[in-house]
Amino acid sequence: MPRTQEENDRIRQAAKDNIRSAAIAIFIEKGYHDASIDDIAKRAGVSKGLIYNYYKGKEELLAEMVRTRIEDINHVMQTAATLDTPSEQLVHIIEGALHNVQQHPNVYRFYLHLQTQPEEDKVLARYSQMLNEAMADQFEVQCDMFAKLGDKDERMTSLYFSSTLHGAMQMISTYPDRFPVDDIKKKIIQQFCGG
Amino acid sequence: MPRTQEENDRIRQAAKDNIRSAAIAIFIEKGYHDASIDDIAKRAGVSKGLIYNYYKGKEELLAEMVRTRIEDINHVMQTAATLDTPSEQLVHIIEGALHNVQQHPNVYRFYLHLQTQPEEDKVLARYSQMLNEAMADQFEVQCDMFAKLGDKDERMTSLYFSSTLHGAMQMISTYPDRFPVDDIKKKIIQQFCGG
Amino acid sequence: MPRTQEENDRIRQAAKDNIRSAAIAIFIEKGYHDASIDDIAKRAGVSKGLIYNYYKGKEELLAEMVRTRIEDINHVMQTAATLDTPSEQLVHIIEGALHNVQQHPNVYRFYLHLQTQPEEDKVLARYSQMLNEAMADQFEVQCDMFAKLGDKDERMTSLYFSSTLHGAMQMISTYPDRFPVDDIKKKIIQQFCGG
């Protein structure tokens, strides 16, 4: 007697999730190139073959991961946009970003690693670019916020803001134990969400 | 007619340099993993075997590269230290850093990529760490500068400064054509080398 | 409410036939090796599992196919044998053969491909051999026909006839659009069914 449609869907979804989680974990631990399908299969506790049942290959696992990442970024931006004042919006972005890096420095590290992939890497260049574009989108949204904040030179300020914020994120992910996140957060808020 | 000792040394050194240059170029173009020894040999115009004559393997070529990089960083810091005022010193660091990234965005990209290597990568983690330590050294030197500048909270300022500077460098290397380097440079100088 | 025995048999037979048809179609389109069980299951509109319910594996599907082929060949020969004169009998064979190839060049092609399978192919060699034996049987029957036609050297004539006929079939299947089937048919009939 075959399983019902629903049951199969459930099993499939569980298996996919399981594999995706394992892949994410392994990618973050070892990096994309060093992670083998075998590693992922072992971590997920499934056979190599099953991974190919659900994903076209290693690259698709990365694609899924990047897609999720971009959605997360966009989600933060959209939530920010619902807040009342530009000042609060920027604070939300800052806190979201720094909190995230602080909680998962390796994840930020992974994506920064991906973004800095040599452009010649035919496989990864696409994902690198997708992340850069997401950052560019984020930048545009920030420009609006600074404009609403009364900034006359909002593009320059947004750039400077992004530099500072990403610099801080980079530092946090590099020295996760030593970096005084809260103090830096205050400084950034004070500098850019000034009022 | 055997070569003289000196002549041999000269030949050896020239060959080593040649190989190192080729390796650097290829690593930066393709990244460490994607660069093959064959690529490097071809670029250097020598045989694969010769590379192993001078270097223990691929990894040692990277080690050499990282060593040079760290020396370059230290060199900038030392030169800065010879300047008269802390303000001039910081300006020198800023200009050196930004100019460098602007001239060779891919080089900065390469090292940032290396620094963000997953820690589990047994081969590369060491180099990642070495670069981080160099950055930490740089940080300490900067602290002195900010202290001399009269800053009471020089460690925090130095951190914030490093964040901002590295953030800017990251942005330049990501968007080399669109980023207004000079404007940002001015802003950084104004903010940190202030008065 | 359990099904009756008959009903079950009917269902089983229908399912088997369905699968066999799908397998034949896929085998002919893609060849044995390139055809996947998945392809066959999709074409038949059943699950992979069901195929294994009715057939031991991929090979048995081929076996079934070859069995049918041989039956078809024998059927043509038997029908020929019911005709009155040896001349008519041979004409029937020729027309049957050429018509068949002309209608389904890919089918002939498939079996010729199978017959020319390397002998070492442990899986397929058996089927190759079965087809060759069927051809040998056909040859014997033809010998009788040529004998009845008054040929003193009937084995040689039958061989020459088979060569010519199979050569023509090979040409038709290779150049299905360009080959003047009817003209060649006439020539063969004229040459061999002459008297």
Next chain:
Amino acid sequence: MPRTQEENDRIRQAAKDNIRSAAIAIFIEKGYHDASIDDIAKRAGVSKGLIYNYYKGKEELLAEMVRTRIEDINHVMQTAATLDTPSEQLVHIIEGALHNVQQHPNVYRFYLHLQTQPEEDKVLARYSQMLNEAMADQFEVQCDMFAKLGDKDERMTSLYFSSTLHGAMQMISTYPDRFPVDDIKKKIIQQFCGG
């Protein structure tokens, strides 16, 4: 001290030849799909890696083989063309073809197998087609011969001739021990090289 250029060339050529021979032998024994690179490496007594040093992959080994085959076919045709009378020319073609199959039935078998590859096989279809084209070229040359022989309907005769000849070849390769090659050869010569 490195080897001289010549010495290397010699070594390379020997290795290539060795690999090619092994590949041909294995392909003929097991067929293209069933032959693994491992098989070929073992037969050649070299490592798998070396094969990829000399050939882009499995397909290139086949390509080389097919190229040689076509050259051989063309060579027979060209040699035939140098003979004085069309009758002698045709006899030369017949003898060349039948002798060849008789000596190496498995080789003929291999190429017929290749020619009958399903068209959907994306890898092999090209080679199949190349062989068919070589056969078509051969056909055109034969037409001229029959024309010179005074045949009014030379294209039809050439087709019929080709059918008969290829049919015989197919039979020889199928029943190499039982087929009376010389007798059939005489019959073909008698039928087509008139005089």
Next chain:
DNA sequence: AATGAATGAGAATTCATTCAT
């Protein structure tokens, strides 16, 4: 000092087959 032929360990991927439901 210099060469490049040769190796072999390891990676991604495919697919016939099994088996719990």
Next chain:
DNA sequence: TATGAATGAATTCTCATTCAT
């Protein structure tokens, strides 16, 4: 009877490294 999730053995191909010359 029927399903399709899961397996794992086999295969192609890559590349850092070795070593005879």
